[in-house]
Amino acid sequence: MTKDELISDLNGDIAYEFAAAIQYVQHAATLTGGEFQSINAELLVHVNEEIGHANLLSEQIDYLGGVPTMDVAERQTDSNSRKMLEQDLEGERLAIRRYKERIKQAQELELYALETVLKQILADEEEHERDLMEALGL
Numbered sequence: 213m214t215k216d217e218l219i220s221d222l223n224g225d226i227a228y229e230f231a232a233a234i235q236y237v238q239h240a241a242t243l244t245g246g247e248f249q250s251i252n253a254e255l256l257v258h259v260n261e262e263i264g265h266a267n268l269l270s271e272q273i274d275y276l277g278g279v280p281t282m283d284v285a286e287r288q289t290d291s292n293s294r295k296m297l298e299q300d301l302e303g304e305r306l307a308i309r310r311y312k313e314r315i316k317q318a319q320e321l322e323l324y325a326l327e328t329v330l331k332q333i334l335a336d337e338e339e340h341e342r343d344l345m346e347a348l349g350l
């Protein structure tokens with residue numbers, strides 16, 4: 213793992229963060245059903261937190277001498293509300309896997325400030341996962 217490879221992976225993370233924010237905006241607007249009323253407001257909180265993550269990662273990439281991406285990863289939606297929340301849960305679980313890997317890489321390169329930022333982001337993603345699992349009754 214070199215610093216350049218880490219920058220490339222972090223840019224991949226940013227693209228997923230932008231995609232997640234866009235996906236949450238669309239899902240919050242189109243989600244229907246009384247049982248999903250409370251998660252709807254929570255999805256809008258997630259929108260801002262995902263954008264916050266993209267912002268933190270962009271700053272870190274700049275510190276590392278890289279150029280933060282403006283790319284957006286693939287988004288998913290569905291006409292079924294439950295399916296949409298399952299897509300969101302899948303995205304959060306992917307994020308958790310990616311950030312756990314990224315924390316190990318930051319440690320390997322002795323980038324401890326980055327490690328701290330990544331752990332803060334990971335804690336948010338774990339909270340997002342719990343919100344969605346609760347809404348889905350899992």
Ligand SMILES: [Fe+2]
Nearest residue numbers: 229261262265
């Ligand atoms: Fe995020």
Ligand SMILES: [Fe+2]
Nearest residue numbers: 304336337340
């Ligand atoms: Fe998230």
